[in-house]
Amino acid sequence: MRSLRSGLPLAALVTCLVTLLTAPPAHAADPPLRDLAAAKGKVIGTAVTGSKLTGTYGDIAGAQFNSLTPGNAMKWGSVEPTRGSFNWAEADQIVNFAEAHGQQVRGHTLVWHSQNPSWLTNGTWTASQLSQLMNDHIALEVGRYKGRLAAWDVVNEAFNEDGTYRPTLWYNGLGSGYIAQALTAARAADPAAKLYINDYNVEGVNAKSTALYNLVKSLKAQGVPIDGVGLQAHLIVGQVPSTLQQNIQRFADLGVDVAVTELDIRMTLPSDSTKLAQQAADYKAVMNACVAVTRCAGVTVWGFTDSDSWIPSTFPGQGAATPYDENYAPKPAYHAIAEALGGSGGGGGPSTDGCTAAYAVTSQWNTGFTGQVTISCSGGTLSSWRAAWTFGAGQQVTQAWNATCTQSGAAVSCSNASYNGTVPDGGSVTFGFNGSWSGSNPLPAVELG
Ligand code: XIL
Numbered sequence: 001m002r003s004l005r006s007g008l009p010l011a012a013l014v015t016c017l018v019t020l021l022t023a024p025p026a027h028a029a030d031p032p033l034r035d036l037a038a039a040k041g042k043v044i045g046t047a048v049t050g051s052k053l054t055g056t057y058g059d060i061a062g063a064q065f066n067s068l069t070p071g072n073a074m075k076w077g078s079v080e081p082t083r084g085s086f087n088w089a090e091a092d093q094i095v096n097f098a099e100a101h102g103q104q105v106r107g108h109t110l111v112w113h114s115q116n117p118s119w120l121t122n123g124t125w126t127a128s129q130l131s132q133l134m135n136d137h138i139a140l141e142v143g144r145y146k147g148r149l150a151a152w153d154v155v156n157e158a159f160n161e162d163g164t165y166r167p168t169l170w171y172n173g174l175g176s177g178y179i180a181q182a183l184t185a186a187r188a189a190d191p192a193a194k195l196y197i198n199d200y201n202v203e204g205v206n207a208k209s210t211a212l213y214n215l216v217k218s219l220k221a222q223g224v225p226i227d228g229v230g231l232q233a234h235l236i237v238g239q240v241p242s243t244l245q246q247n248i249q250r251f252a253d254l255g256v257d258v259a260v261t262e263l264d265i266r267m268t269l270p271s272d273s274t275k276l277a278q279q280a281a282d283y284k285a286v287m288n289a290c291v292a293v294t295r296c297a298g299v300t301v302w303g304f305t306d307s308d309s310w311i312p313s314t315f316p317g318q319g320a321a322t323p324y325d326e327n328y329a330p331k332p333a334y335h336a337i338a339e340a341l342g343g344s345g346g347g348g349g350p351s352t353d354g355c356t357a358a359y360a361v362t363s364q365w366n367t368g369f370t371g372q373v374t375i376s377c378s379g380g381t382l383s384s385w386r387a388a389w390t391f392g393a394g395q396q397v398t399q400a401w402n403a404t405c406t407q408s409g410a411a412v413s414c415s416n417a418s419y420n421g422t423v424p425d426g427g428s429v430t431f432g433f434n435g436s437w438s439g440s441n442p443l444p445a446v447e448l449g
Helices: 007-017 033-039 055-064 089-100 127-144 169-174 177-189 207-221 244-252 273-292 332-340
Strands: 043-048 067-070 104-111 151-156 194-199 228-231 234-236 257-268 296-301 355-364 368-377 386-390 396-401 403-408 411-416 428-436
Touching (some): 033 055, 055 089, 067 089, 089 104, 104 127, 104 177, 104 257, 151 177, 177 194, 194 207, 194 257, 207 244, 228 244, 244 257, 244 273, 257 273, 273 296, 396 403, 403 428, 411 428
Parallel strands (some): 067 104, 104 151, 151 194, 194 228, 228 257, 234 257, 257 296
Antiparallel strands (some): 403 411
């Protein structure tokens, strides 16, 4: 210790310690979505990309959601790009991450017409070869994660919009019986996983969802193992089907679970506060419909941040479809989800919807540090603000600027100065302070009120 206290070694050490530490944004009174969902017995999930599960992305995925779905990592084209040569790295990584964070995993997807390896789609197969390929694929992949996955989207997108069967590799080669066969193979490979059939544009009552309904009814009547129906729910702002809850209920009444498996609600870019408010109402409507039906297992969003959404590349000019913006700030949609799950959404004080506070340590030395809090609004505004947090390790604010700060015990409360109470939509305000610390200087979550 003594040698570190003098001369150059100390200066060098301090330089190393002065790093920029940033806490993920937090919102006023909302506990994490996964806690709210758990209290209601519901799943709140997100699709994830394995390579991104570090830093802020990993922090949010782990803290806010109780279920993960690999966005692409478990698709046939990902796991067996060359026949007989397998790549499980990303799928394994996601399953391991989920287990480390006490999360479920939803397997996605086994039998589909899309994102198959070219050796499979370009091959010429007899019915019996195709049948064998499908059975072997299911046995291998489901078997690999046996006992570890909560559910599988066994068959994906089997129907056309008019309710006829989609003419896929599987349907063309094996007839509609491929669906029952796939479900039976999946049950054999993992008796504990809930087996789903999943599709899009089946959220409301329509020709496609009615075909799916009739299929599930007949599979149940034949004793085929089917546990659930997945409604993808790739929706458009302002267009949540009015029959969503009724549709969920009719499937539930067949004796299967229902899950919203891929929720996103896209808008024409650029986003603005009107569209974001409508989107929040739409997210809330979907959540409410699921909460209202006991057999609705929960809702998974198809990517939790706009920076990890498939929408902009698939629907040019559309985007901003998820609950967090590209910078991981929760959008009004996030707070709407929290409210539908029983959260207070800001609890009593002036609404902070659309605004978040991010805490950072911008420099740190042996006994002191400089902190900075940035309050940003996107889809909301503030005319005055108060940022509050609790220090976890005895830190003490010694001096603040661009805010009036008081500290009582560990509790710090900072209010706007006379000149910076207004935070416009799309704008931000930053204030700073110096503080003392010893031992450790953990980052607190800031509540905005
Ligand atoms: C999407 C992924 O999110 C994209 O990254 C990929 O390029 C294409 O597929 N229905 C599904 C999902 O069942 O698997 C799709 O995921 C989105 C539509």
